[in-house]
Amino acid sequence: MNTDENIQTQPETWQPKKKSPFKRLLILALLIAGVLGILYAYQLPPFSPNYIETNNAYVRGKPVVVSPKVAGYVQKIMVQDYEWVEMGQPLVQIETDQYEMKVSQAKAGVLAQETSLQKIKQAQTSAVANVAVMDANIASARASLDNARVAYARMAELIKIDAVSRQAYDDASTNVKKAESALAQALAQKKNAEQEIGNVVVNEKSNLVAIDNAKAGLALAELELSYTTIKAPVSGRLGEITAKEGQLVAVGTNLMSVVPPEHWLIANVKETQIGQIAIGQPAQITVDALGGKQVLTGKVVQIAPATGSEFSANKTDPSTGNFIKVAQRVPVKIAFDDNQPNVKEISMGMSAVVKIEKIAK
Missing domain, CATH: 1.10.287 (Helix Hairpins)
Incomplete structure (x- = not known):
């Protein structure tokens, strides 16, 4: 058979093979899934959570400094580092x-x-x-x-x-x-x-x-004598004891600190999110020291009247010309709910992750 005959046997018009509708739907589904994945990853609508989350949160307390009211040589230290003490318990004795x-x-x-x-x-x-x-x-x-x-x-x-x-x-x-x-x-x-x-x-x-x-002078002398026995101002756990036996201490010298058992949390929330928080809003707290598995609960009790940078000793001055806009943080105080035994295991300065429920719209 010659070449001319082969040419004559081919169809007069050629069309590309049509794609299957199933494949088109599959591609469209993959595109939609990719967009939704991106929105979910960045927590964008419609996947925006109903809470505000921040890992810029730390446990705070109110340590009380123990200082002598009279000067003298330390005769005896009657406690150890990190020991639990009761209010009024003798801590340090100054020579009398x-x-x-x-x-x-x-x-x-x-x-x-x-x-x-x-x-x-x-x-x-x-x-x-x-x-x-x-x-x-x-x-x-x-x-x-x-x-x-x-x-x-x-x-x-x-x-x-x-x-x-x-x-x-x-x-x-x-x-x-x-x-x-x-x-x-x-x-x-x-x-x-x-x-x-x-x-x-x-x-x-x-x-x-x-x-x-003269009686007032006697009362003052007796009061100063009583001050030679330094007692715990509150009940709590001691920090590190910096005083040493035989040390000459002046009035106001920091000998040690007592940390009461009361703790709270300070969560630093972005200024763009602070409008979605109100006093009384519930919060979930995950403390890093507890392994991140035990979730504590609490409530917002106070919101700072200014950003954290305003309370800083070295404030930024945008008028100098070297300006870079950074989202400021507003401290939010969160009190732990009662009857949570795990709260006793946390200490001041520990890091935490906080989820604060947004205001209902």
Whole structure:
């Protein structure tokens, strides 16, 4: 058979083989699945979760610094690192010698002032008695003056009839003047005695103030002596003890810290998400230290009034020209729900992952 005959046997028109509708649907399904996978991976609608998640969260607490209120040498440390202590439990003992001497000195000062008060009271009694004596002297002087005046009046009548001598008359006149002078002297002495009573009263008041001052000094000395035994301000677990026996410590020296068992969580949420959070919203907490398997629950109790950078010591200044926009974080305080035994196992500073339920729209 020749070539021309082969050509004549082929069809006059050629068309490509049609694709199967099943394959088209398969390709379309794969494309849709890929888009949905991308949306799901980036948590975009319609796969946006109903919660806000952040791993920028840390356990916080309120450690209490233990510091001495008086200076001195550390005599004894009565606890160990990380030990549980109760409120009021002795922790550190500072040497008491100088403070015991201050107490003794203050007691002696109180005793001295009280002794002075007794002397003043005796002086007051004596002054009152002296006034009574002056009253008696005044009464005697008045009687003497009255007698002298009667005698002078009688002499004045007798001298008129030359019944007495001139000398007797002059003596009677002199006796009146002496009696008047004695009365004036007695009155002046009584006034001085009364003034002495006033002085004694003033001295008594001054001494009472001195006694109160001495007693206050004694109370202060006893208070400082009590401060030599440093006690736990709250119940909790100790941190690392930085004090050493024999160390000279000043007032306010950080000896150790007590961490109470109360904990909460600070979750730093992006500023773009903070509008979806409100106080009272429930939260799920996964603490890294617990293996990430035990989920704790809590509630939002507070939202910071500013971003975390505003509370930083080194704030960024966008006005310098070197500006890179970064989503800021707003601290959100989350309180753990009650009756969760696992909360006792966590410590301050631990990391966590938090899921906060969004506000219902």
